[in-house]
Amino acid sequence: MTLRRARVVTLNAALGPLDYRVPEGTTVVPGSVVVAPVGPRQLLGVAWDAERLQTNEVPEARLRPLAGVLDVRPIAAPLRRLCEWTADYYLSPLASVLRMALPSSAALDGPRQFIEYRPTGMTPDRMTPQREKALQAIEGRQGTVRELADHAEVSDAVMRGLVNAGAIEAVAVDADRPLACPDPEHAPPDLNDDQREAASSLASAVGKGFDPVLLDGVTGSGKTEVYFEAIAECLRQGRQALVLLPEIALTEPFLKRFEARFGCQPVAWHSDLRSSQRRRAWRGIASGEAAVTVGARSALFLPYPILGLIIVDEAHEPSFKQEEGVQYHARDAAVMRAKFEDIPVILSSATPAIESRHMAEIGRYREVSLPERFAGASMPAIRSIDLTQDPPPRGRWLAPELVNEIEANLAREEQSLLFLNRRGFAPLTLCRHCGHRFQCPNCTAWMVEHRLMHRLACHHCGHVMPPPKACPECGEEDSLVACGPGVERIADEVAELFPNARTAIVTSDTIWSPLRAAEFVGAMEAGAIDVVIGTQLVTKGYHFPNLTLVGVVDADLGLAGGDLRAAERSFQQIQQVAGRAGRGDKPGRVLVQTHDPDAPVIAALVSGDAPGFYAAETESRREAAMPPFGRLAAIVISAEDSSEAEAVARRIGMAAPEVEGMAVFGPAPAPLAMLRGRHRQRILVHARRSLDVQDVIREWLAGVEWSAKVRVGVDVDPYSF
Ligand code: ADP
Numbered sequence: 001m002t003l004r005r006a007r008v009v010t011l012n013a014a015l016g017p018l019d020y021r022v023p024e025g026t027t028v029v030p031g032s033v034v035v036a037p038v039g040p041r042q043l044l045g046v047a048w049d050a051e052r053l054q055t056n057e058v059p060e061a062r063l064r065p066l067a068g069v070l071d072v073r074p075i076a077a078p079l080r081r082l083c084e085w086t087a088d089y090y091l092s093p094l095a096s097v098l099r100m101a102l103p104s105s106a107a108l109d110g111p112r113q114f115i116e117y118r119p120t121g122m123t124p125d126r127m128t129p130q131r132e133k134a135l136q137a138i139e140g141r142q143g144t145v146r147e148l149a150d151h152a153e154v155s156d157a158v159m160r161g162l163v164n165a166g167a168i169e170a171v172a173v174d175a176d177r178p179l180a181c182p183d184p185e186h187a188p189p190d191l192n193d194d195q196r197e198a199a200s201s202l203a204s205a206v207g208k209g210f211d212p213v214l215l216d217g218v219t220g221s222g223k224t225e226v227y228f229e230a231i232a233e234c235l236r237q238g239r240q241a242l243v244l245l246p247e248i249a250l251t252e253p254f255l256k257r258f259e260a261r262f263g264c265q266p267v268a269w270h271s272d273l274r275s276s277q278r279r280r281a282w283r284g285i286a287s288g289e290a291a292v293t294v295g296a297r298s299a300l301f302l303p304y305p306i307l308g309l310i311i312v313d314e315a316h317e318p319s320f321k322q323e324e325g326v327q328y329h330a331r332d333a334a335v336m337r338a339k340f341e342d343i344p345v346i347l348s349s350a351t352p353a354i355e356s357r358h359m360a361e362i363g364r365y366r367e368v369s370l371p372e373r374f375a376g377a378s379m380p381a382i383r384s385i386d387l388t389q390d391p392p393p394r395g396r397w398l399a400p401e402l403v404n405e406i407e408a409n410l411a412r413e414e415q416s417l418l419f420l421n422r423r424g425f426a427p428l429t430l431c432r433h434c435g436h437r438f439q440c441p442n443c444t445a446w447m448v449e450h451r452l453m454h455r456l457a458c459h460h461c462g463h464v465m466p467p468p469k470a471c472p473e474c475g476e477e478d479s480l481v482a483c484g485p486g487v488e489r490i491a492d493e494v495a496e497l498f499p500n501a502r503t504a505i506v507t508s509d510t511i512w513s514p515l516r517a518a519e520f521v522g523a524m525e526a527g528a529i530d531v532v533i534g535t536q537l538v539t540k541g542y543h544f545p546n547l548t549l550v551g552v553v554d555a556d557l558g559l560a561g562g563d564l565r566a567a568e569r570s571f572q573q574i575q576q577v578a579g580r581a582g583r584g585d586k587p588g589r590v591l592v593q594t595h596d597p598d599a600p601v602i603a604a605l606v607s608g609d610a611p612g613f614y615a616a617e618t619e620s621r622r623e624a625a626m627p628p629f630g631r632l633a634a635i636v637i638s639a640e641d642s643s644e645a646e647a648v649a650r651r652i653g654m655a656a657p658e659v660e661g662m663a664v665f666g667p668a669p670a671p672l673a674m675l676r677g678r679h680r681q682r683i684l685v686h687a688r689r690s691l692d693v694q695d696v697i698r699e700w701l702a703g704v705e706w707s708a709k710v711r712v713g714v715d716v717d718p719y720s721f
């Protein structure tokens with residue numbers, strides 16, 4: 001269907017759909033990527049199905065012509081439907097959703113050629129220790145000056161010096177070079193019976209239409225190996241596969257495993273790509289050349305023309321929920337995309353969310369299970385340490401029993417992992433003299449001390465300040481004390497207890513790129529680390545056979561706050577981190593430090609009664625009509641001026657419609673009452689399952705006006721509140 005008149009959704013969220021004339025000799029179909037003149041500017045946009053979008057009808061004679069059509073495949077109908085669904089469901093402008101499919105024009109017209117550097121093999125005339133270190137580290141590598149310098153942990157200047165000395169040379173790389181093609185027969189695995197059955201059940205679904213599957217298997221059971229077989233089938237059928245990971249730090253180990261199975265790497269999509277890589281990836285995906293893509297949640301909206309399979313790995317992870325811009329849940333949107341594409345989608349997890357379990361229970365998702373760890377490895381035994389009975393010495397955080405276990409592990413040359421979901425040295429700094437606490441000037445949050453980086457930082461807005469010498473309130477010097485532990489403080493404690501132990505801290509501060517993650521994995525595999533101290537970043541995906549002890553420093557941490565999902569999330573997190581222990585032939589032990597060993601979460605972890613825990617949690621959600629049995633939406637009103645935010649929140653609250661099956665709570669200060677300098681009020685909407693709550697909210701908000709200084713956002717299915 002070629003169009004003479006095109007209805008275009010531009011990438012500008014402030015604009016609605018606009019109509020254009022299609023110039024003679026130009027072909028435009030629904031989905032075509034076009035350049036649309038708006039006032040004096042040229043905007044990128046997509047021609048849409050005119051009958052699906054409302055706009056002001058402009059008479060034929062007054063239409064402006066389109067300025068051009070891009071030479072890329074049109075956005076196919078299933079993705080257009082997904083964009084519409086996402087915009088409707090999450091109450092967001094269609095343009096904002098579309099920006100995820102067409103991310104920045106850099107993806108479309110970035111450089112065709114770019115420069116990378118590699119060692120020449122020549123030794124520079126003047127050799128310094130830095131240069132020697134750099135040359136050793138980058139042997140056989142190629143990348144930008146910055147990448148090579150980062151990898152070698154030297155300054156850019158050292159690298160540039162090596163370029164000038166002729167030890168490193170520039171090479172031109174064709175940005176459109178062909179992508180490697182994964183081979184489904186490269187190295188088929190030797191699956192055990194359970195795995196074979198699961199793999200064939202997944203693989204046989206490929207090519208047969210929409211089929212949502214919950215792949216539920218204990219940690220280390222081989223879920224990745226199994227879903228690889230579904231990818232292999234997808235490749236045989238000549239279709240594209242997409243794997244979503246919760247964390248870009250997991251990309252690098254995934255790429256290695258993928259390469260071992262399929263002979264080459266898939267295309268990676270994440271925020272850390274250079275513009276030339278981004279362009280190459282987008283083009284390869286959009287042309288259908290990229291057979292397999294692995295990426296963070298944003299990869300879901302890319303225009304795969306022949307998508308055959310979607311996998312959401314670690315599907316229970318909260319990071320699949322986007323909390324800014326379009327506040328969508330990539331797990332739920334992935335199921336919708338699979339539905340529109342009419343293909344299978346696999347949600348893989350050792351600890352599926354209650355929502356996903358519920359869908360399996362009512363028969364909406366098919367469940368495929370792997371009940372056993374691979375190669376006879378057993379699940380680790382979980383024990384609790386009652387901190388009220390066996391407390392650490394004053395000023396320490398590790399109980400004697402846990403310290404003994406670490407010591408025993410060091411003696412056996414086995415690796416240990418201490419889990420504490422808190423970055424930095426201490427979560428709170430206060431003045432012993434006057435009681436002053438260091439708070440972020442922009443947020444309702446404490447400044448967190450990061451001793452390694454010599455500063456205090458706000459984890460919400462990124463505000464930083466140098467560690468103060470004196471109290472700003474009373475002027476007293478040396479009166480500041482760090483309260484409570486973060487991972488850095490635990491690392492210090494381990495270093496004091498075991499001066500010879502080699503420790504590593506794993507948080508988003510230390511593992512901020514796939515490359516860093518790869519280095520960490522390498523060091524673990526080489527046995528160069530004895531004790532890892534890490535946040536939730538270490539709970540996911542990693543497989544270290546010599547890691548046999550896991551210590552949970554503070555199992556009560558996640559339970560504070562009274563969030564709907566607090567118990568579930570604690571349970572999942574501790575099960576996941578426990579799942580890092582004993583994955584090889586040596587059995588694992590898990591010690592959980594708590595002040596309340598009788599709490600249902602801890603009791604269930606120790607007794608191993610996951611089904612009982614989930615049944616009780618599900619039942620309490622059912623009784624309170626909480627998700628998945630009821631629906632929630634949060635309307636967040638923010639402004640720099642607190643009285644303005646309050647006034648608009650009150651007006652919205654008063655305009656709340658009376659709807660059967662819906663209750664409105666608030667307005668009240670949002671949990672983070674101030675964030676990035678904006679005061680936040682919240683109205684919580686609780687509705688029965690069958691109510692079209694989006695429709696109600698859309699109409700409700702349309703009847704209220706507010707100034708541009710006030711922002712009103714709706715979080716549908718809020719994850720934490
Ligand atoms: P999960 O994703 O369920 O935690 P993985 O797929 O990561 O489990 O598997 C755990 C470990 O066991 C990995 O190192 C994997 O390579 C290995 N493994 C699992 N199944 C097999 C198999 N059939 N053959 C060889 N190695 C396997």
Ligand code: ZN
Pocket residue numbers: 440441442443445458459460461462463676
């Ligand atoms: Zn802040």
